Amino acid sequence: MLSAAAVMAPVPAAPKSSLEALLETIKKRDERPKDEPPALPARPTCRGRLPRARRSPTPPRVHLEDGVAEGAAADTDEKPEAVADTDKKPEAVNENKPEMEKENTPEVKKEIGGQEAKEGKAVNGRIFGAKRKLCSVEPVDESPYVENLHEERKDATACKEPPSPYFSSARAKRNGKPVFTDSMDYVLQKKLRVWCSASDEKWELGQIQSISGDDVEIHLVNGEVLTLPSERLLPANPDILDGVDDLIQMSYLNEPSVLYNLQYRYSRDHIYTKAGPVLIAINPLKEVPLYGKDLIRKYRQKLTNDPHVYAIADIAFNEMLRDGINQSIIISGESGAGKTETAKIAMQYLAALGGANGMESEVLQTNVILEALGNAKTSRNDNSSRFGKLIEMHFSETGKICGAKIQTFLLVQSRVVRRAPGERSYHIFYQLCSGASPLHRKKLLLRDANYYNYLKQSACLRIDGVDDAKRFSSLLGALDIVQISGENQMELFSMLAVVLWLGNISFSVIDNENHVEVDSNEGLANAAKLLGCSVPQLVIALSTRKIQAGKENIVQRLTLTQALDARDALAKSIYAHLFDWIVEQINHSLGTGRQRTRRSISILDIYGFESFNKNGFEQFCINYANERLQQHFNRHLFKLEQEVRF
Numbered sequence: 001m002l003s004a005a006a007v008m009a010p011v012p013a014a015p016k017s018s019l020e021a022l023l024e025t026i027k028k029r030d031e032r033p034k035d036e037p038p039a040l041p042a043r044p045t046c047r048g049r050l051p052r053a054r055r056s057p058t059p060p061r062v063h064l065e066d067g068v069a070e071g072a073a074a075d076t077d078e079k080p081e082a083v084a085d086t087d088k089k090p091e092a093v094n095e096n097k098p099e100m101e102k103e104n105t106p107e108v109k110k111e112i113g114g115q116e117a118k119e120g121k122a123v124n125g126r127i128f129g130a131k132r133k134l135c136s137v138e139p140v141d142e143s144p145y146v147e148n149l150h151e152e153r154k155d156a157t158a159c160k161e162p163p164s165p166y167f168s169s170a171r172a173k174r175n176g177k178p179v180f181t182d183s184m185d186y187v188l189q190k191k192l193r194v195w196c197s198a199s200d201e202k203w204e205l206g207q208i209q210s211i212s213g214d215d216v217e218i219h220l221v222n223g224e225v226l227t228l229p230s231e232r233l234l235p236a237n238p239d240i241l242d243g244v245d246d247l248i249q250m251s252y253l254n255e256p257s258v259l260y261n262l263q264y265r266y267s268r269d270h271i272y273t274k275a276g277p278v279l280i281a282i283n284p285l286k287e288v289p290l291y292g293k294d295l296i297r298k299y300r301q302k303l304t305n306d307p308h309v310y311a312i313a314d315i316a317f318n319e320m321l322r323d324g325i326n327q328s329i330i331i332s333g334e335s336g337a338g339k340t341e342t343a344k345i346a347m348q349y350l351a352a353l354g355g356a357n358g359m360e361s362e363v364l365q366t367n368v369i370l371e372a373l374g375n376a377k378t379s380r381n382d383n384s385s386r387f388g389k390l391i392e393m394h395f396s397e398t399g400k401i402c403g404a405k406i407q408t409f410l411l412v413q414s415r416v417v418r419r420a421p422g423e424r425s426y427h428i429f430y431q432l433c434s435g436a437s438p439l440h441r442k443k444l445l446l447r448d449a450n451y452y453n454y455l456k457q458s459a460c461l462r463i464d465g466v467d468d469a470k471r472f473s474s475l476l477g478a479l480d481i482v483q484i485s486g487e488n489q490m491e492l493f494s495m496l497a498v499v500l501w502l503g504n505i506s507f508s509v510i511d512n513e514n515h516v517e518v519d520s521n522e523g524l525a526n527a528a529k530l531l532g533c534s535v536p537q538l539v540i541a542l543s544t545r546k547i548q549a550g551k552e553n554i555v556q557r558l559t560l561t562q563a564l565d566a567r568d569a570l571a572k573s574i575y576a577h578l579f580d581w582i583v584e585q586i587n588h589s590l591g592t593g594r595q596r597t598r599r600s601i602s603i604l605d606i607y608g609f610e611s612f613n614k615n616g617f618e619q620f621c622i623n624y625a626n627e628r629l630q631q632h633f634n635r636h637l638f639k640l641e642q643e644v645r646f
């Protein structure tokens with residue numbers, strides 16, 4: 001299965017971007033009435049701008065004459081289409097895009113619908129499963145559009161590029177000539193390539209051989225012959241369009257065509273594909289030669305136009321500098337799709353562009369720290385982010401990085417104390433246990449990872465191909481670069497050791513009401529020592545609760561379940577505060593030189609959609625956050641497209 005992450009092209013924003021506003025809304029959702037979903041932030045009043053490459057001065061095929069758009073004239077006098085020369089290179093065929101755009105205008109849709117209605121036919125969209133009615137037309141040797149092409153070519157104001165027959169949609173009957181109700185009918189008539197849904201899950205590519213009534217005989221590429229009703233078919237693109245680097249160049253944007261194109265490119269290590277202003281990145285799950293200084297230089301100098309995260313980051317950087325407007329890059333996709341890697345690649349590009357004073361390496365090293373504390377092995381991803389983050393990189397007027405800020409969201413705390421078998425807790429615990437120096441081990445009273453209940457319970461202490469000790473030494477280097485003092489580093493590690501020892505504290509039931517006392521063991525002694533409290537103080541905290549009754553304080557013993565919950569809650573709370581504290585330290589360090597320059601690029605990377613065998617409240621929150629993000633994404637993108645188009 002391919003996992004893909006979508007990177008939304010940079011979105012210019014007001015000083016406080018709509019993305020930030022969205023995230024704030026999500027953060028504040030608890031303050032709202034419970035039955036009312038938080039509203040999405042209003043779209044900025046200033047119109048969004050597409051990346052420069054996507055802007056065109058006037059919509060294609062719109063020629064203003066005496067104040068009347070030619071496109072509008074098509075309402076009454078339909079312009080004929082032409083047959084594309086199938087020998088043409090993909091680029092040539094792709095130049096037919098304006099025709100497709102024309103077809104998609106409301107006017108043309110209205111016209112199509114109107115004609116169909118007049119003829120008493122159902123308006124067939126390109127939706128799979130819609131029952132199609134074949135037109136009873138005589139076989140034609142040539143597309144009926146050919147004749148019209150000649151007429152059209154005579155017209156000096158007409159579009160210079162002949163449109164593709166593959167865009168054909170419902171057409172009016174003209175001069176008694178046969179017409180096609182939709183593009184699928186054209187494909188059937190011309191016996192072109194089609195996608196067949198033979199089984200429910202798989203699409204097969206084939207060539208139409210013959211049609212009998214509603215049944216179509218297709219020769220599949222694997223040699224099989226199938227006979228299927230026409231509604232189980234979807235039009236396939238001509239093979240000259242195989243592997244186009246922008247999906248909008250395709251004639252048919254149906255599911256199998258999109259998947260086929262992505263797979264075609266992926267099998268050639270082209271993991272990036274554009275879909276208009278969105279970049280689709282498919283996780284290669286291996287090293288691919290797509291990164292590095294040489295490529296950064298090529299994208300910087302515009303020597304290549306291939307889809308890439310570098311290109312997205314480059315657009316953001318240029319637009320930010322040129323317009324002095326903050327930019328946002330949203331990365332979205334299911335867990336394991338490659339969002340965090342994509343975010344890091346974008347940051348590396350920006351750091352290469354804006355680096356000069358060492359701030360760039362500080363910014364990049366924050367990833368090492370945050371991944372150690374906030375990432376873990378799950379069943380879907382060996383390095384799964386268990387928190388959301390928004391990294392704001394600030395630049396000076398000359399484009400040099402002058403600071404950064406990290407915001408984090410909803411760290412999954414339960415993982416510290418419990419997780420599914422085969423998964424791990426946060427990387428840092430295993431890194432500390434295997435990488436700490438003998439001196440550190442002594443000071444922190446550390447043992448190996450398999451000694452701690454919190455770590456060994458899920459029966460997974462290692463990740464294939466990952467050296468935790470080596471990662472720990474990288475972590476120490478990153479903490480130094482981000483200027484976390486040696487003293488603070490020791491505080492961090494001793495609190496981590498507290499969490500581990502807390503998990504080894506056990507309880508014994510002392511009466512028939514299930515009340516407990518804390519076992520006096522190594523876990524209790526070491527946790528108290530590292531916390532800096534006495535053993536009796538920790539015992540009271542873990543096994544009793546205080547209730548105020550009138551003016552009196554009553555101390556009650558906890559039951560076994562309550563005591564275990566109290567212990568786990570303390571461990572989770574310490575870890576969550578530690579995480580927030582380290583983010584605060586990082587922000588303090590990166591804040592030097594951060595000014596209100598109105599030149600920043602924010603990169604959003606949150607945990608992706610996930611669905612396990614057993615899902616908890618955290619999955620609910622994660623998936624809800626993703627739904628909201630997707631909603632924002634769709635709303636912003638489609639609205640933007642509409643605004644630009646009309």
Ligand SMILES: Nc1ncnc2c1ncn2[C@@H]1O[C@H](COP(=O)(O)OP(=O)(O)OP(=O)(O)O)[C@@H](O)[C@H]1O
Nearest residue numbers: 286335336337338339340341381383384385607608
């Ligand atoms: N561009 C890439 N090149 C090579 N390997 C990659 C690339 N992108 C992702 N990977 C591999 O896939 C793994 C998972 O990617 P990543 O952690 O970025 O997923 P994610 O979408 O952030 O997942 P989650 O939502 O669980 O955090 C990485 O650890 C890495 O091994």
